[in-house]
Amino acid sequence: MKPVRVALLxxxxxxxxxxxxxxxxxxxxxxxxxxxxxxxxIAVRRLGRDRGDLPVDPALLTTDALGLVxxxxxxxxxxxxxxxxxxxxxxxxxLKAGKSxxxxxxxxxxxxxxxxxxxxxxxxxxxxxxxxxxGAIPLLRPLRESLHGDTITRVTGIVNGTTNYILSxxxxxxASFSDALEEATALGYAEADPTADVEGFDAAAxxxxxxxxxxxxxxxxxxxxxxxxxxxxxxxVASAKxxxxxxxxxxxxxxxxxxxxxxxHPAMIPRTHPLASxxxxxxxxxxxxxxxxxxxxxxxxxxxAPTASAVLGDIVAVSxxxxxxxxxxxxxxxxDLPIRPMGEAVTRYHISLDVADRAGVLAAVxxxxxxxxxxxxxxxxxxxxxxxxxxIVTHAAPDAALTATVRELQQLDIxxxxxxxxxxxxxEAT
Amino acid sequence: MKPVRVALLxxxxxxxxxxxxxxxxxxxxxxxxxxxxxxxxIAVRRLGRDRGDLPVDPALLTTDALGLVxxxxxxxxxxxxxxxxxxxxxxxxxLKAGKSxxxxxxxxxxxxxxxxxxxxxxxxxxxxxxxxxxGAIPLLRPLRESLHGDTITRVTGIVNGTTNYILSxxxxxxASFSDALEEATALGYAEADPTADVEGFDAAAxxxxxxxxxxxxxxxxxxxxxxxxxxxxxxxVASAKxxxxxxxxxxxxxxxxxxxxxxxHPAMIPRTHPLASxxxxxxxxxxxxxxxxxxxxxxxxxxxAPTASAVLGDIVAVSxxxxxxxxxxxxxxxxDLPIRPMGEAVTRYHISLDVADRAGVLAAVxxxxxxxxxxxxxxxxxxxxxxxxxxIVTHAAPDAALTATVRELQQLDIxxxxxxxxxxxxxEAT
Numbered sequence: 038m039k040p041v042r043v044a045l046l047x048x049x050x051x052x053x054x055x056x057x058x059x060x061x062x063x064x065x066x067x068x069x070x071x072x073x074x075x076x077x078x079i080a081v082r083r084l085g086r087d088r089g090d091l092p093v094d095p096a097l098l099t100t101d102a103l104g105l106v107x108x109x110x111x112x113x114x115x116x117x118x119x120x121x122x123x124x125x126x127x128x129x130x131x132l133k134a135g136k137s138x139x140x141x142x143x144x145x146x147x148x149x150x151x152x153x154x155x156x157x158x159x160x161x162x163x164x165x166x167x168x169x170x171x172g173a174i175p176l177l178r179p180l181r182e183s184l185h186g187d188t189i190t191r192v193t194g195i196v197n198g199t200t201n202y203i204l205s206x207x208x209x210x211x212a213s214f215s216d217a218l219e220e221a222t223a224l225g226y227a228e229a230d231p232t233a234d235v236e237g238f239d240a241a242a243x244x245x246x247x248x249x250x251x252x253x254x255x256x257x258x259x260x261x262x263x264x265x266x267x268x269x270x271x272x273x274v275a276s277a278k279x280x281x282x283x284x285x286x287x288x289x290x291x292x293x294x295x296x297x298x299x300x301x302h303p304a305m306i307p308r309t310h311p312l313a314s315x316x317x318x319x320x321x322x323x324x325x326x327x328x329x330x331x332x333x334x335x336x337x338x339x340x341x342a343p344t345a346s347a348v349l350g351d352i353v354a355v356s357x358x359x360x361x362x363x364x365x366x367x368x369x370x371x372x373d374l375p376i377r378p379m380g381e382a383v384t385r386y387h388i389s390l391d392v393a394d395r396a397g398v399l400a401a402v403x404x405x406x407x408x409x410x411x412x413x414x415x416x417x418x419x420x421x422x423x424x425x426x427x428x429i430v431t432h433a434a435p436d437a438a439l440t441a442t443v444r445e446l447q448q449l450d451i452x453x454x455x456x457x458x459x460x461x462x463x464x465e466a467t
Numbered sequence: 468m469k470p471v472r473v474a475l476l477x478x479x480x481x482x483x484x485x486x487x488x489x490x491x492x493x494x495x496x497x498x499x500x501x502x503x504x505x506x507x508x509i510a511v512r513r514l515g516r517d518r519g520d521l522p523v524d525p526a527l528l529t530t531d532a533l534g535l536v537x538x539x540x541x542x543x544x545x546x547x548x549x550x551x552x553x554x555x556x557x558x559x560x561x562l563k564a565g566k567s568x569x570x571x572x573x574x575x576x577x578x579x580x581x582x583x584x585x586x587x588x589x590x591x592x593x594x595x596x597x598x599x600x601x602g603a604i605p606l607l608r609p610l611r612e613s614l615h616g617d618t619i620t621r622v623t624g625i626v627n628g629t630t631n632y633i634l635s636x637x638x639x640x641x642a643s644f645s646d647a648l649e650e651a652t653a654l655g656y657a658e659a660d661p662t663a664d665v666e667g668f669d670a671a672a673x674x675x676x677x678x679x680x681x682x683x684x685x686x687x688x689x690x691x692x693x694x695x696x697x698x699x700x701x702x703x704v705a706s707a708k709x710x711x712x713x714x715x716x717x718x719x720x721x722x723x724x725x726x727x728x729x730x731x732h733p734a735m736i737p738r739t740h741p742l743a744s745x746x747x748x749x750x751x752x753x754x755x756x757x758x759x760x761x762x763x764x765x766x767x768x769x770x771x772a773p774t775a776s777a778v779l780g781d782i783v784a785v786s787x788x789x790x791x792x793x794x795x796x797x798x799x800x801x802x803d804l805p806i807r808p809m810g811e812a813v814t815r816y817h818i819s820l821d822v823a824d825r826a827g828v829l830a831a832v833x834x835x836x837x838x839x840x841x842x843x844x845x846x847x848x849x850x851x852x853x854x855x856x857x858x859i860v861t862h863a864a865p866d867a868a869l870t871a872t873v874r875e876l877q878q879l880d881i882x883x884x885x886x887x888x889x890x891x892x893x894x895e896a897t
Contacts, residue, residue, distance in 0.1 A: 179605030336760065336762035
């Protein structure tokens with residue numbers, strides 16, 4: 038049986054695991070695919086580097102990725118390098134030439150997925166990217182295949198392991214953000230430059246990919262409203278606890294009427310919500326669909342072996358398609374929905390205010406909410422010497438009205454400071 | 468564009484939801500498939516029954532299911548009747564004639580899935596059955612597709628909503644099994660004859676389907692060791708609580724060396740385990756794979772709309788395959804693994820004994836464990852007048868050694884009674 042020939046672009050943590058799995062599982066893979074998988078070549082940045090006991094002929098290594106992609110004996114291109122360029126050039130070249138592509142490159146898919154999908158259509162090629170979101174969790178395939186007889190209304194996910202580790206640790210120990218980040222860095226959960234994680238860029242890229250699949254529309258990273266977790270304080274975490282909640286960095290993609298709202302920000306969720314118990318560096322994605330109801334997918338979102346598992350699953354799928362002479366469902370894009378501005382997203386706020394403890398304060402504060410048409414769900418007031426703390430949770434309202442309310446509260450002279458402002462999510466779902 | 472013609476067998480709770488979804492989502496489905504889906508006919512038991520506002524021409528209804536299946540203008544057969552016969556005859560007929568089959572029939576798949584798979588191979592037809600296990604949760608497709616580059620080592624599931632509702636309610640209120648069952652019946656979560664649920668038959672059928680897919684081997688319901696929840700007492704639930712555990716009816720399928728162990732029984736799991744927070748009538752399946760690590764899939768396991776969502780997803784998949792002129796991955800069966808007897812399954816026991824409170828009791832009890840080579844993990848002893856309670860949790864041991872230990876403990880005259888014996892699972896996973 039003619040083998041399926043794979044060009045591997047990148048041989049770092051994920052790439053070397055892919056090589057190891059292809060080698061160790063060769064027999065199983067041949068049985069599952071109906072033909073053996075062979076590595077045609079591996080593009081690396083430097084040839085000289087020590088690759089330990091990587092089970093591969095060193096002659097397969099090359100620094101000429103584009104040359105490897107163009108070779109006639111390559112059927113499938115697997116890209117685990119990341120970044121926009123030169124990855125985009127390689128993958129477009131492969132797809133236009135009809136080669137199947139398996140990629141874990143969330144940044145490229147989120148910034149310019151359309152170019153890849155168009156190249157795939159042009160070349161009649163498969164484009165698979167299960168590993169780009171939530172690592173090992175089989176999530177994209179279910180979204181794009183199992184649920185396509187249903188209508189997804191909302192996707193809420195914890196899709197960044199670093200920030201989930203930091204927030205879980207703040208929740209468990211009461212640590213500050215900076216202490217928890219330091220610990221995460223020491224343990225290898227955060228990178229030396231943690232910006233992409235803690236500022237929500239990584240989660241925003243994944244949110245764009247999820248929203249595109251869930252709503253059959255093109256959503257790019259630039260469409261995602263993004264707030265990171267650097268301003269989450271130990272006081273916020275304590276406030277959440279007092280409310281029976283925990284704080285998570287959520288990505289939320291919702292279909293509202295005929296538009297799409299996609300945002301990434303920290304939010305309080307009730308401890309009874311299925312996402313609340315997703316701890317440490319785990320990922321989970323909660324999906325709400327019209328007929329299926331509530332679904333959740335949970336697992337490891339990163340790491341060499343989990344990501345490689347997702348890549349392998351895609352390699353098997355595209356290889357089977359090649360042998361059958363077919364192409365899988367391409368991008369299911371038929372609803373080019375407009376992006377709803379963040380101000381029109383509907384959410385709830387939890388606001389904790391330090392106020393002067395005197396008569397009329399609550400009336401003044403409530404007046405500001407009323408002025409912006411924001412309905413208050415609960416108020417908790419506790420005295421403390423000559424000042425008091427007001428903890429207010431609103432009903433659902435447009436984000437613009439909520440931010441305007443907070444801005445005006447800051448102007449009130451009876452408000453000494455705003456101790457904490459956090460969105461609250463997941464109350465409907467429990 | 469030539470439509471895809473569907474014959475629907477059965478029009479009860481699930482079937483009428485399928486009709487409704489096909490009608491409501493007609494536009495979306497056409498876009499996703501590339502051709503419209505038409506109902507060619509609906510086989511029902513009685514024609515006269517009032518079907519409310521079912522959006523379908525009454526002329527499409529027939530009592531001749533086999534005749535409908537055989538019609539030349541039928542491309543896809545959707546079966547939501549259940550039971551072994553006549554469903555098997557209908558589906559074998561359809562598959563051998565090359566018609567795609569979508570079924571939710573777990574009993575048939577678990578008892579005689581081989582016959583269906585063989586007929587599918589003979590006819591070159593698709594056989595999809597996402598709705599047969601865990602209703603709306605996209606689970607089978609990920610198991611058979613996304614993870615096929617990985618090696619699944621163990622699947623632990625809560626796959627029966629009725630028993631999960633009963634056990635959740637016993638856990639929440641301290642109710643007895645019979646009171647909780649009565650409540651579940653009153654609320655419609657349990658059927659008038661609850662045997663299939665509470666005795667674990669339903670879960671055993673699903674366990675067989677999951678094990679077959681996870682381990683690429685044929686496992687039938689008869690291969691599954693099965694114990695129901697009728698003997699779980701309020702005292703068991705209280706013991707579990709004292710241990711920081713909760714009791715769930717689990718289906719556990721494990722690959723051990725080159726054999727498969729499949730069992731369904733109630734077990735204690737730590738409250739920190741992801742499966743512990745799966746409450747009410749929800750289902751969840753926890754998967755452990757060599758590379759992917761721990762994964763969990765959560766959602767509604769039953770009900771008309773959730774099950775119909777899974778059926779629709781399969782209809783879209785088989786319709787796309789037909790239009791592309793291809794057949795999906797068939798049964799991935801290449802490892803015909805032997806079934807490991809229950810006695811060789813490795814588990815832990817929690818045993819609660821009422822013993823005489825006198826010297827030497829612990830030594831005598833410990834001697835019985837040692838004789839059967841069962842290692843004790845923890846012992847908790849509490850006095851109560853002239854008797855004491857010993858709560859023992861073992862290390863992992865073969866089930867045969869554990870049952871022999873319990874049998875011999877019953878013979879000891881210092882053991883007044885054995886208050887509770889339960890397996891403990893999921894300790895490794897947390």
